[in-house]
Amino acid sequence: MEERYLQLLAREYPNRQAALCEIANLTAMSSLPKGTEYFFSDLHGEHKGFSELMNGASGVIREKIRIQFQDVLTNPQQNQLANLIYDPVKVLSLMHEYGRDTNEWLKNTIFYLTQLCRSVSAKYSRVHVRSKIPHEYDYLMEELLYPGQDEGRLEYGSSIIEAVVSSGLADTFIPQFCKLIRSLTMDWIHIIGDIFDRGPRPDRIMEELIEYGDVDIQWGNHDISWMGAACGNRVLIANVVRMGISYNNFDCLEDGYGINLRPLSDFASEVYHDDLCECFLPKVLDENVYDKVAKSLSAKMHKAMAVIQLKLIGQMVHRHPEYHMEDRNLLEHIDYEKGLYKYNGITCPLTDTNFPTVDPKNPLELTQKEAQLMDVLAASFAHSEALQRHVRFLYSSGSMYLCMNGNLLFHGCIPMNEDGSFERVEVDGEKYAGRALLDRLERAAREAYFLPKDHPDKQKNVDKMWLLWCSAQSPLFGKSRMSAFERYFTKEKALHEEVYNSYYRLSADPHVCDQILKEFGVDPVHGHIINGHVPVRQKDGENPVKADGKLYVIDGGLSKAYQAKTGIAGYTLIFNSHYLALAQHHDYISHPLSKPESDEMPTLQITQKMDKRILVSDTDAGKKLSQRMDELRLLVKAYENGSIVERAIGSYPKTIQSLHMETMEIVR
Structure with missing residues (x-):
C-alpha cells in the first residue's frame, strides 16, 4: 500500500529535487505564526x-x-x-x-x-x-x-x-x-450555529460565507430547521414559514428563496377573514424592501401556519411514540366546547378559541385546502435553487461539532444528567451518550438529505430533523420543551417555562469542562469549549x-x-x-x-x-504539514534507492508553486 501511495505522490513530485523543494517550502510554512x-x-x-x-x-x-x-x-x-x-x-x-x-x-x-x-x-x-x-x-x-x-x-x-x-x-x-x-x-x-431565523436576510449571510470560503459551521437548531425543510420535513417547512412570517421576514422567504406564499395569503384571507388574530401580529424589527405585507394579513397568515404546524406536530408525535414528546400534541389537549387547554394537571383558558379548520373529533387532520397548501410549499422548498445550494454548503462545511486547534466547538450542549454523567439518548433502538450521540445524530442529519428518496431509512431520518430542532434530548436545543405554542394560546406561566438541560448549569464547573474535553479527545489543560x-x-x-x-x-x-x-x-x-x-x-x-x-x-x-x-507547526494544519513532509521524505528515499524512477521536471505539466498551493489547500 505504501509503495502504491508513493507512486501516486510521484505523479505530483516527479523527482528528488521537486520533493526536496516542497519539503523546504512546507518547513518554512510551519515556522510562520498561526493565522487568526x-x-x-x-x-x-x-x-x-x-x-x-x-x-x-x-x-x-x-x-x-x-x-x-x-x-x-x-x-x-x-x-x-x-x-x-x-x-x-x-x-x-x-x-x-x-x-x-x-x-x-x-x-x-x-x-x-x-x-x-x-x-x-x-x-x-x-x-x-x-x-x-x-x-x-x-x-x-x-x-x-x-x-x-x-x-x-x-x-x-x-x-x-x-x-x-x-x-x-x-x-x-x-x-x-x-x-x-x-x-x-x-x-x-x-x-x-444559528445563521437562520428572526433577522431579515440569512440568505445574504450564506452568500457571504460561501464567497469567503475559509469557514466551518457547527449547526444550530435554527439551521437544522431549515435543513430539515429542505429535506422535505413538512413540520419544519411549516415551522420556517411560520417563524419567517412572525418576524416579518417576507423578503427572505420570497425574494431570497423564492417560496410561493400567494396560496397561503389567499387561504388565510379566506379562512380568517373576520379574525383579528391579535396573538399573531408579527414582530416588525425590520421593514421589507421587496415584499411589503400588511400586519393584518401577516397575522392571518401567521395563525394559519401555526394551526397547520400544530396538526403536523401531532401527527409526528403519533407516528413516533419513541420520541416521548406527547406534550407537544397540543390540539388533542383542548376542550373546544369550553375553550380550555388541559395538560398534566393544569387547566387554563385559551387566549384564542377560533379554530375554523379544526375538527374537534379529529383535530390533527388537515383540511383539503391545508393539504393542498402544504403541497405547494413543499414543492417551493424542494425546487428553490438558492435554498438547496445554501443547504448543501451547510452540509459540506458544517457538522454537529468540531475539534480544531485545541478547541471544542458546538452550538448548544452535550446532554447531561444532574449527577454530571452524560445522558444516554435512544436513537433507533440503541442508546448513545457524549461524543457518540453527536456522531450518531450527525449521521442521521446527513442521511436525511443525501439518501435516495426510495431508501427505506430516508423518511425516518427526515423525521429526526424535527427531533433535532426541538427535543429536550437534542444537543442543538437542550431544553425541556419549546413552548412557542403555549405562548400563542395561553397565559399560564407554568406552561411557558422551558427548563434547560443540566449541561448549562454544570458546564460552569471547570472539572465538568475537563470531562467534556476529554470525551472529545481535546487536551483539557489547554483546551476550551466554545458555545x-x-x-x-x-x-x-x-x-x-x-x-x-x-x-x-x-x-x-x-x-x-x-x-x-x-x-x-x-x-x-x-x-x-x-x-x-x-x-x-x-x-x-x-x-x-x-x-x-x-x-x-x-x-x-x-x-x-x-x-x-x-506557530503553524503547533496547529492541526501543522500536523498535516508534518505528515506531508514525512511522506515526501519517504518518496525521496524511494528515489535514492531506485524503487521509484525519477522523471525530468519538464515532463510534468504543473509547476512546483501550483503543487504547493494544492498542498496548502489539503492541509487547510
Missing part, C-alpha cells in the same frame, strides 16, 4: 451587522492601526483609516461630500494602506498573499507590498502611488486594497467567559430580537498567535457611520495570553 481564527455565533439573519463585523475583523483592524500608527496619526485619523477599510465606498463618498478628497489625502491614504497591509501580511507566505490580491491590481499591489530596500525601489513605490492618483484610479484602487487587508486579517471563520445558543445577559452582569476560562459562550445578541435582554450586539471570539480575545459589539444598525472619523469600534478584551507565540 474568528468565532461568531447566533447571527440570526442579521446580515448588515455580520457584514460590519466581517469588514472590521471585529475590531482587530482598528487595533492593528493603533499599533502601527500611534506615533504618526491622531486618534480621529486612525478612526478614519479604520472606517475606510471597513466601508471604503461610504468613507470615500463622505470625503468627497466634505471636500477632503485631495490628491495629497489620497496619496497619503494609499501609503498608509500599504504600510498596514505589509504588517498584516507579514506572517503569510508570498504565495498566500498573492492568491488574495485582486487580479486587476495584482502587479501594482505586489510591487507596493514588496519594495526592497534600494533607494531607487523606494522611489518606484512612490511613483506607483502617484500614478494611481493622477490617473483617477484611486476610487477603485483603494476599495480593492481595503478588501485585501480585510481578507488577510481573517484567516478562518467559525460559525457556532452559542444561550444569550449572555451582559447588562445583568453575566460573563461570557466561564469555568475559569475553559468555556466561552459567545451568543451576545447580534440579533435585534435579543439586544434588549443582553444589552449589547454580540461577541466575537478571536484566536491569534498571541492571545484569545473577546470583541464586544455595538448596535451597528442604530449607529450608522455618519462621519469618516466616527468611533463605533468594538471593545476588545484579551482573555488569555499565550505562553509563547503559536
Whole structure:
C-alpha cells in the first residue's frame, strides 16, 4: 500500500529535487505564526451587522492601526483609516461630500494602506498573499507590498502611488486594497450555529460565507430547521414559514428563496377573514424592501401556519411514540366546547378559541385546502435553487461539532444528567451518550438529505430533523420543551417555562469542562469549549467567559430580537498567535457611520495570553504539514534507492508553486 501511495505522490513530485523543494517550502510554512481564527455565533439573519463585523475583523483592524500608527496619526485619523477599510465606498463618498478628497489625502491614504497591509501580511507566505490580491491590481499591489530596500525601489513605490492618483484610479484602487487587508486579517471563520431565523436576510449571510470560503459551521437548531425543510420535513417547512412570517421576514422567504406564499395569503384571507388574530401580529424589527405585507394579513397568515404546524406536530408525535414528546400534541389537549387547554394537571383558558379548520373529533387532520397548501410549499422548498445550494454548503462545511486547534466547538450542549454523567439518548433502538450521540445524530442529519428518496431509512431520518430542532434530548436545543405554542394560546406561566438541560448549569464547573474535553479527545489543560445558543445577559452582569476560562459562550445578541435582554450586539471570539480575545459589539444598525472619523469600534478584551507565540507547526494544519513532509521524505528515499524512477521536471505539466498551493489547500 505504501509503495502504491508513493507512486501516486510521484505523479505530483516527479523527482528528488521537486520533493526536496516542497519539503523546504512546507518547513518554512510551519515556522510562520498561526493565522487568526474568528468565532461568531447566533447571527440570526442579521446580515448588515455580520457584514460590519466581517469588514472590521471585529475590531482587530482598528487595533492593528493603533499599533502601527500611534506615533504618526491622531486618534480621529486612525478612526478614519479604520472606517475606510471597513466601508471604503461610504468613507470615500463622505470625503468627497466634505471636500477632503485631495490628491495629497489620497496619496497619503494609499501609503498608509500599504504600510498596514505589509504588517498584516507579514506572517503569510508570498504565495498566500498573492492568491488574495485582486487580479486587476495584482502587479501594482505586489510591487507596493514588496519594495526592497534600494533607494531607487523606494522611489518606484512612490511613483506607483502617484500614478494611481493622477490617473483617477484611486476610487477603485483603494476599495480593492481595503478588501485585501480585510481578507488577510481573517484567516478562518467559525460559525457556532444559528445563521437562520428572526433577522431579515440569512440568505445574504450564506452568500457571504460561501464567497469567503475559509469557514466551518457547527449547526444550530435554527439551521437544522431549515435543513430539515429542505429535506422535505413538512413540520419544519411549516415551522420556517411560520417563524419567517412572525418576524416579518417576507423578503427572505420570497425574494431570497423564492417560496410561493400567494396560496397561503389567499387561504388565510379566506379562512380568517373576520379574525383579528391579535396573538399573531408579527414582530416588525425590520421593514421589507421587496415584499411589503400588511400586519393584518401577516397575522392571518401567521395563525394559519401555526394551526397547520400544530396538526403536523401531532401527527409526528403519533407516528413516533419513541420520541416521548406527547406534550407537544397540543390540539388533542383542548376542550373546544369550553375553550380550555388541559395538560398534566393544569387547566387554563385559551387566549384564542377560533379554530375554523379544526375538527374537534379529529383535530390533527388537515383540511383539503391545508393539504393542498402544504403541497405547494413543499414543492417551493424542494425546487428553490438558492435554498438547496445554501443547504448543501451547510452540509459540506458544517457538522454537529468540531475539534480544531485545541478547541471544542458546538452550538448548544452535550446532554447531561444532574449527577454530571452524560445522558444516554435512544436513537433507533440503541442508546448513545457524549461524543457518540453527536456522531450518531450527525449521521442521521446527513442521511436525511443525501439518501435516495426510495431508501427505506430516508423518511425516518427526515423525521429526526424535527427531533433535532426541538427535543429536550437534542444537543442543538437542550431544553425541556419549546413552548412557542403555549405562548400563542395561553397565559399560564407554568406552561411557558422551558427548563434547560443540566449541561448549562454544570458546564460552569471547570472539572465538568475537563470531562467534556476529554470525551472529545481535546487536551483539557489547554483546551476550551466554545458555545452559542444561550444569550449572555451582559447588562445583568453575566460573563461570557466561564469555568475559569475553559468555556466561552459567545451568543451576545447580534440579533435585534435579543439586544434588549443582553444589552449589547454580540461577541466575537478571536484566536491569534498571541492571545484569545473577546470583541464586544455595538448596535451597528442604530449607529450608522455618519462621519469618516466616527468611533463605533468594538471593545476588545484579551482573555488569555499565550505562553509563547503559536506557530503553524503547533496547529492541526501543522500536523498535516508534518505528515506531508514525512511522506515526501519517504518518496525521496524511494528515489535514492531506485524503487521509484525519477522523471525530468519538464515532463510534468504543473509547476512546483501550483503543487504547493494544492498542498496548502489539503492541509487547510
